[in-house]
Amino acid sequence: MGELRGLVEAAFIEHVDEFTTCARFRRLESGEASSKDYERFVANLVRTHSRSPQLVAFLYSIAPPDAAEDFLHNLLEELGVEEESGEAHPAMLQDLAAAAGLSPVLPVLDRLAAEDLRDIVSAPLMYGTLKEIGLAALCEIVAFEFMLSRCASRIERALAVHQGLPPDALRWFRHHSEVDIAHAEQGLQHIDTYVRYYGLTQDEGRGIVELTLRENVFVTRYLDQASPLPPGCPKQ
Amino acid sequence: MRITAGTVYALDIPFVEAFRHSAHARRACDSVILRVVDENGFVGFGEGAPRPYVTGETPQSVVEHLVTELWPRLVAADLPDPVAEGLAALDEVIPETALRGVIAPNAARCALELALVDCGLRSRGTSLGALVPPRRQSISYSGVISAAEPELAARRARQMKLIGLEDVKVKVGIGQDLERVRAVREAVGPEVSLRLDANGAWNLDEALAFADAVVVFGIAALEQPLPRHAVGDLSVLRKASGIPLVADESLVTLEDAERLLDADAVDVFNVRISKCGGVHRSTRIACLADEAGVAVQLGSQVGETAVLSSAGRHVAAWTPRLSCAEGSYGALLLAEDVSVDPVHFGHRGRAPLLMGPGLGTEVVEERLRRYAGQVVELGARR
Numbered sequence: 279m280g281e282l283r284g285l286v287e288a289a290f291i292e293h294v295d296e297f298t299t300c301a302r303f304r305r306l307e308s309g310e311a312s313s314k315d316y317e318r319f320v321a322n323l324v325r326t327h328s329r330s331p332q333l334v335a336f337l338y339s340i341a342p343p344d345a346a347e348d349f350l351h352n353l354l355e356e357l358g359v360e361e362e363s364g365e366a367h368p369a370m371l372q373d374l375a376a377a378a379g380l381s382p383v384l385p386v387l388d389r390l391a392a393e394d395l396r397d398i399v400s401a402p403l404m405y406g407t408l409k410e411i412g413l414a415a416l417c418e419i420v421a422f423e424f425m426l427s428r429c430a431s432r433i434e435r436a437l438a439v440h441q442g443l444p445p446d447a448l449r450w451f452r453h454h455s456e457v458d459i460a461h462a463e464q465g466l467q468h469i470d471t472y473v474r475y476y477g478l479t480q481d482e483g484r485g486i487v488e489l490t491l492r493e494n495v496f497v498t499r500y501l502d503q504a505s506p507l508p509p510g511c512p513k514q
Numbered sequence: 515m516r517i518t519a520g521t522v523y524a525l526d527i528p529f530v531e532a533f534r535h536s537a538h539a540r541r542a543c544d545s546v547i548l549r550v551v552d553e554n555g556f557v558g559f560g561e562g563a564p565r566p567y568v569t570g571e572t573p574q575s576v577v578e579h580l581v582t583e584l585w586p587r588l589v590a591a592d593l594p595d596p597v598a599e600g601l602a603a604l605d606e607v608i609p610e611t612a613l614r615g616v617i618a619p620n621a622a623r624c625a626l627e628l629a630l631v632d633c634g635l636r637s638r639g640t641s642l643g644a645l646v647p648p649r650r651q652s653i654s655y656s657g658v659i660s661a662a663e664p665e666l667a668a669r670r671a672r673q674m675k676l677i678g679l680e681d682v683k684v685k686v687g688i689g690q691d692l693e694r695v696r697a698v699r700e701a702v703g704p705e706v707s708l709r710l711d712a713n714g715a716w717n718l719d720e721a722l723a724f725a726d727a728v729v730v731f732g733i734a735a736l737e738q739p740l741p742r743h744a745v746g747d748l749s750v751l752r753k754a755s756g757i758p759l760v761a762d763e764s765l766v767t768l769e770d771a772e773r774l775l776d777a778d779a780v781d782v783f784n785v786r787i788s789k790c791g792g793v794h795r796s797t798r799i800a801c802l803a804d805e806a807g808v809a810v811q812l813g814s815q816v817g818e819t820a821v822l823s824s825a826g827r828h829v830a831a832w833t834p835r836l837s838c839a840e841g842s843y844g845a846l847l848l849a850e851d852v853s854v855d856p857v858h859f860g861h862r863g864r865a866p867l868l869m870g871p872g873l874g875t876e877v878v879e880e881r882l883r884r885y886a887g888q889v890v891e892l893g894a895r896r
Binding site: 397481 | 531855856861
């Protein structure tokens with residue numbers, strides 16, 4: 279199974295590299311992007327992650343026994359109930375959106391996030407059983423964990439320096455920052471555990487991973503999406 | 515039915531991954547969508563997918579042809595109701611037009627016909643299935659592997675096997691063909707049906723040599739091995755090769771179909787709705803094929819949106835002697851499709867019939883505007 283883990287990790291590294299070296303990300307990081315570009319980026323990010331608890335809950339429901347505790351921990355963390363001072367991640371994202379001046383479009387972003395989830399559920403299933411679909415979902419979620427563990431603080435810094443967003447509004451990024459590298463590593467381990475538990479062959483695992491990662495989801499979700507922006511809305 | 519307003523969208527929707535064959539490399543959907551509105555406010559959508567190497571049309575020529583030639587002759591005219599009077603009546607009132615350097619302006623005609631049919635059917639709450647009654651309750655789509663390095667082609671083939679596709683087409687005619695076919699056959703095993711498509715890349719001698727060489731790989735059919743006009747040579751190849759032949763670029767018009775049948779040149783017609791000028795003309799060609807005992811492959815335009823895919827689903831369900839169906843890739847290929855509900859196929863390439871009114875798909879107009887490189891508003895009178 280080490281071979282599959284190597285393939286997944288290599289693909290993640292390639293996608294992160296492609297994302298962080300593309301001109302649009304570099305402009306965001308260097309401050310050359312327009313205010314609209316920053317707003318769009320934040321809107322896309324909020325839309326992408328505001329239904330994460332549901333997706334993590336799906337993964338928990340199909341988790342192999344050896345990984346179930348970790349999946350449950352991730353779910354409780356997303357919901358903000360794993361510790362007393364916890365906070366639901368979607369709430370952090372709402373604060374981020376508000377600080378970025380996106381309050382007027384938050385209901386629209388929420389509706390779009392719901393529609394994205396509806397699309398996932400409505401789309402014809404490409405695989406024969408839930409075990410393949412589960413691996414594809416796990417692979418995509420771990421991809422984002424991997425990317426954020428390497429890029430979250432860079433994005434946080436860019437939004438603080440170039441858009442003046444306050445630290446409190448950026449706390450979602452700190453929950454996913456470099457300190458979470460161990461978390462992302464654990465995700466890679468979970469892919470191996472999952473493939474082994476459900477008896478997927480090396481070829482099947484490889485094929486599902488390749489199909490799932492054939493597009494760069496970071497570029498597609500964070501940069502390509504055209505989530506709506508409020509017309510000329512000032513930041514709070 | 516009277517059409518009072520319209521909008522033309524020349525799309526540019528990026529692909530998730532590039533697609534290429536011997537005649538072209540494609541990285542985006544460049545379909546032209548026509549939206550029409552009738553006097554009662556009912557809306558219909560049609561799509562044309564121009565291919566310079568097939569009909570000679572380009573996206574720009576389709577837009578211009580729709581705007582300057584077809585629209586002014588139909589807007590506000592009293593048009594036949596497709597439900598009451600049938601597709602043939604509607605086809606008769608769509609002007610026969612010609613364009614220099616174009617075999618037939620069929621993509622433009624298709625966009626217009628589909629939009630009128632969709633609008634007319636929606637105004638009556640009727641599905642296209644009422645006009646082309648289904649012979650089957652679901653469609654099984656095949657996969658297409660675009661020309662690529664043999665190793666990459668094999669990887670794509672393994673992925674297609676993983677999602678259960680039972681029928682795969684491989685592009686050939688650009689070098690490393692035998693290696694690619696061998697790699698794909700090894701990847702999918704003997705149970706998957708394998709077709710090859712050369713997009714007219716060879717002359718007769720090259721095609722004969724290739725057909726001899728690939729026969730060991732169990733090829734179900736060889737599509738358009740020769741250029742469009744080499745109908746006589748197709749006939750020679752058919753008799754000599756022992757591999758069933760499919761006509762694609764050689765089959766654009768009804769006259770092409772008659773010529774191919776007269777020459778006994780092929781075993782299968784690849785009918786593509788945009789290439790053949792809409793639903794009515796596609797079904798006429800399919801009927802000719804049926805009468806002659808020739809099978810029909812319901813093909814598609816790579817990168818078509820849900821509009822053409824929906825029309826294709828209906829026609830595939832109706833088609834007699836259907837050998838296989840292509841298309842309905844939707845968001846499997848496009849960064850985003852234009853319909854509310856995905857129309858792409860699922861596991862084993864299976865897709866259900868579309869039961870909703872019109873073509874059976876709801877278009878998200880905001881996506882058309884977002885992906886349109888050009889938008890032309892059409893009024894009641896020009």
